[in-house]
Amino acid sequence: MTDHRDYQGAKMGMWLFLFTEILLFGGLFVLYSVTLGRFPAEFHQASQLLDVTMGTTNTVILITSSLFAALAVTALQKGNAKLAQIFIALTIAFACGFLVIKYFEWTHKFHVGIYPGSPDIADWAPGKQAFFSLYFAMTGLHGIHVVIGMAVLSWVSWLIRVGKCTPEYFVALENAGLYWHLVDLIWIYLFPLYYLIT
Amino acid sequence: MVVSQGFMAPGDKSWVREWLFTIDHKRIGMLYLWSILAFFVVGVFLGLLIRLELFSPGRDLIGPQVYNAVFTLHGVIMIFLVVIPSIPAAFGNLFLPLQLGAEDVAFPRLNMFSFWLYVIGGAIALTSLFTGGGAPDTGWTFYVPFSAVTTTNVSVAVLGVFVLGFSSILTGLNFIVTIHRLRAPGLKWRRLTLFAWALYATAWIQVLATPILSITVVLIAIERLLGMGIFDPARGGDPILYQHLFWIYSHPAVYIMILPAMGVISDIIPVFCRKPIFGYKTIVGSSLAIAFAGSLVWAHHMFVSGMSDTAVMVFSLLTFVVAVPSAIKVFNWVSTLYKGSIRPEPPLIYGLGFIFLFAMGGITGLVLGSAGTDMHVHDTYFVVGHFHYVIFGGTGFGMFAAIHYWFPKMYGRMYNKKQANIAAGLLLVGINGLYFPMYLLGLAGMPRRYYDYLPQFTELHRLSTYGSWFTFAGLALMIYNLIRSRYHGAPVGRNPWQAATLEWTLPSPPPSHNFDVEPVVTHGPYAFSEVRDDD
Numbered sequence: 262m263t264d265h266r267d268y269q270g271a272k273m274g275m276w277l278f279l280f281t282e283i284l285l286f287g288g289l290f291v292l293y294s295v296t297l298g299r300f301p302a303e304f305h306q307a308s309q310l311l312d313v314t315m316g317t318t319n320t321v322i323l324i325t326s327s328l329f330a331a332l333a334v335t336a337l338q339k340g341n342a343k344l345a346q347i348f349i350a351l352t353i354a355f356a357c358g359f360l361v362i363k364y365f366e367w368t369h370k371f372h373v374g375i376y377p378g379s380p381d382i383a384d385w386a387p388g389k390q391a392f393f394s395l396y397f398a399m400t401g402l403h404g405i406h407v408v409i410g411m412a413v414l415s416w417v418s419w420l421i422r423v424g425k426c427t428p429e430y431f432v433a434l435e436n437a438g439l440y441w442h443l444v445d446l447i448w449i450y451l452f453p454l455y456y457l458i459t
Numbered sequence: 460m461v462v463s464q465g466f467m468a469p470g471d472k473s474w475v476r477e478w479l480f481t482i483d484h485k486r487i488g489m490l491y492l493w494s495i496l497a498f499f500v501v502g503v504f505l506g507l508l509i510r511l512e513l514f515s516p517g518r519d520l521i522g523p524q525v526y527n528a529v530f531t532l533h534g535v536i537m538i539f540l541v542v543i544p545s546i547p548a549a550f551g552n553l554f555l556p557l558q559l560g561a562e563d564v565a566f567p568r569l570n571m572f573s574f575w576l577y578v579i580g581g582a583i584a585l586t587s588l589f590t591g592g593g594a595p596d597t598g599w600t601f602y603v604p605f606s607a608v609t610t611t612n613v614s615v616a617v618l619g620v621f622v623l624g625f626s627s628i629l630t631g632l633n634f635i636v637t638i639h640r641l642r643a644p645g646l647k648w649r650r651l652t653l654f655a656w657a658l659y660a661t662a663w664i665q666v667l668a669t670p671i672l673s674i675t676v677v678l679i680a681i682e683r684l685l686g687m688g689i690f691d692p693a694r695g696g697d698p699i700l701y702q703h704l705f706w707i708y709s710h711p712a713v714y715i716m717i718l719p720a721m722g723v724i725s726d727i728i729p730v731f732c733r734k735p736i737f738g739y740k741t742i743v744g745s746s747l748a749i750a751f752a753g754s755l756v757w758a759h760h761m762f763v764s765g766m767s768d769t770a771v772m773v774f775s776l777l778t779f780v781v782a783v784p785s786a787i788k789v790f791n792w793v794s795t796l797y798k799g800s801i802r803p804e805p806p807l808i809y810g811l812g813f814i815f816l817f818a819m820g821g822i823t824g825l826v827l828g829s830a831g832t833d834m835h836v837h838d839t840y841f842v843v844g845h846f847h848y849v850i851f852g853g854t855g856f857g858m859f860a861a862i863h864y865w866f867p868k869m870y871g872r873m874y875n876k877k878q879a880n881i882a883a884g885l886l887l888v889g890i891n892g893l894y895f896p897m898y899l900l901g902l903a904g905m906p907r908r909y910y911d912y913l914p915q916f917t918e919l920h921r922l923s924t925y926g927s928w929f930t931f932a933g934l935a936l937m938i939y940n941l942i943r944s945r946y947h948g949a950p951v952g953r954n955p956w957q958a959a960t961l962e963w964t965l966p967s968p969p970p971s972h973n974f975d976v977e978p979v980v981t982h983g984p985y986a987f988s989e990v991r992d993d994d
């Protein structure tokens with residue numbers, strides 16, 4: 262009864278779930294746009310304080326990892342489970358790289374006194390403070406999603422090893438891949454909104 | 460006659476594995492039902508306590524701080540732990556797959572997981588009472604700036620709400636996929652029961668609206684824990700934005716509360732007047748219309764918050780629009796009753812109570828929806844009266860109707876019908892006594908969430924407190940009757956009400972695997988001429 266397989270049902274469930282994730286970030290995007298509307302100049306100034314090189318590097322890293330995720334799915338569909346696992350490992354490795362860079366970015370910010378509730382920024386213009394509140398909230402939430410994505414991918418890799426995710430029934434990997442693409446996609450929006458606004 | 464045990468029969472595994480880790484949708488439904496009823500009892504006692512404190516002006520029992528904590532807790536428990544999950548999680552899980560002719564929901568393990576999230580979320584919410592700076596005192600709406608600065612345990616409470624929201628999303632997701640994928644052969648969309656349709660519309664609201672609530676409460680928590688400043692004007696934030704985000708979820712959430720109850724009523728009325736429902740398609744359409752239009756009216760909670768006049772007018776208008784589909788349903792129910800051969804069994808009595816109380820709440824909703832009159836009664840007892848008529852009179856009665864309708868299916872036994880009707884009568888007297896004076900109090904200017912009041916309000920407050928005792932008596936009798944009948948009620952056969960939907964073709968209680976042979980559906984849910992009288 263429990264191992265009835267409904268490929269379409271599983272996909273549909275995943276798409277609905279992704280939709281809820283988009284809405285979760287959607288609430289924050291609403292906050293972002295309203296606040297940007299109120300403080301366009303301050304947002305521009307605050308954005309200068311972010312490190313575009315690091316942001317760009319991270320964007321490239323995340324897009325590459327998304328490519329590996331897609332390759333993993335194709336590999337499994339073509340029957341090559343070993344290769345699929347290698348690609349999953351690469352995806353996870355790149356995700357680690359993303360987090361490492363993020364770590365350096367954030368620690369640097371903390372170091373110069375920019376963090377939520379910091380006394381140093383208490384007498385900045387409100388718009389600049391709002392920028393950083395939202396920056397930490399949104400990239401922080403995104404970071405948590407990266408970690409969750411890594412956990413899910415590792416779990417699917419294990420499923421492949423024990424033969425529960427196979428070339429005949431690969432929907433678990435496919436769904437994990439979709440999740441990873443979503444995480445990537447959200448970053449692709451966050452990057453220009455925070456690093457590149459003028 | 461020996462009552463069969465069906466899905467409730469003990470198996471060979473331990474009780475914990477049989478029940479707490481079950482993936483059988485019927486058992487999960489039962490777990491929800493009993494947990495929800497347990498929380499309901501707690502919530503009712505808190506409500507009674509509020510009423511006792513308000514028996515006369517000045518301090519009677521509890522001080523202002525405890526009073527604030529009590530009404531917050533009452534609201535949080537009733538909203539997030541009782542009414543939102545009530546009908547979908549309990550009766551949806553129990554009967555949706557049966558009405559579809561399916562073996563289970565689409566994702567049985569996920570279903571168990573959502574039940575566990577419900578338990579964990581409830582536990583976290585309760586933890587917030589006894590830890591940290593004491594029980595939250597913000598009201599269930601957690602409005603900033605107060606919720607950002609109060610020293611009580613708001614962070615833990617909102618974490619609980621977050622987890623409960625996740626549970627609700629997963630239930631909705633599961634139901635959508637179930638309805639799309641697992642209908643028995645021949646069960647076309649146009650042959651779905653109206654209960655299933657209502658759950659379908661509800662599920663979409665759960666999936667689309669709840670994430671916004673999740674992020675909003677997360678923001679409250681990080682605002683408090685990290686001093687984020689997202690809603691603090693001094694740091695570029697905006698408290699009105701909080702209200703928008705909160706109501707973007709919580710207004711649609713009131714349809715999560717009421718639509719399933721409407722579905723139950725739409726299923727019950729035809730059975731007890733032996734007629735197909737009047738206007739099947741309009742009922743379906745109005746459910747979907749409510750789900751859609753209901754997401755556009757959130758700002759009617761904010762007429763006095765300082766929004767622009769244009770916004771106030773637009774949201775006022777939209778609110779009137781969303782009242783139309785609800786009214787359509789009421790007309791449909793009444794038309795179905797017209798010239799039907801009515802059998803006044805308890806489920807129908809509760810159903811009629813629902814229609815009356817819901818109409819009382821709905822009409823006063825229009826008073827609140829028109830910006831002009833809302834200015835006058837905003838945040839007064841008028842509002843408290845309105846939402847209790849809708850959620851207690853509406854969702855609560857829908858839930859009671861559902862229990863009395865499906866009880867024989869769940870346990871294979873019948874309750875004492877006379878007692879059930881007396882309880883319904885007590886409840887009707889009680890609820891009107893409890894909440895009607897609140898309308899008058901509100902019109903006279905008594906603000907809500909106050910622990911004290913001026914002497915001229917004493918009589919109406921007393922009346923309301925008497926009403927709460929009748930309500931309590933009705934609830935006590937109803938619950939007593941149900942619990943006693945679960946063990947001693949007269950055994951019944953498959954279909955005591957001669958209903959025409961699929962769950963009644965199964966033994967009572969249904970076996971764990973549901974259908975021996977996959978049913979093939981050849982007619983709609985209200986074709987009573989097809990019913991075989993096998994009792």
Ligand code: HEM
Pocket residue numbers: 503506507509510530531533534535537538541542597598599600843847850851855893906907908909927930931
């Ligand atoms: C015997 C039953 C009940 C009694 C005596 C009762 C009484 C009350 C009272 C006196 C208030 C306080 C209003 C204020 O001070 O502003 C209140 C608030 C509330 N009640 Fe009830 N109630 C009962 C049942 C219910 C039920 C069944 C629900 C939901 C299904 C519910 C949901 C709420 C909510 C959401 C609030 C708002 C709390 C707030 O203002 O934050 N109540 N109730």
Ligand SMILES: [Cu+2]
Pocket residue numbers: 709710713756757759760
């Ligand atoms: Cu509303």
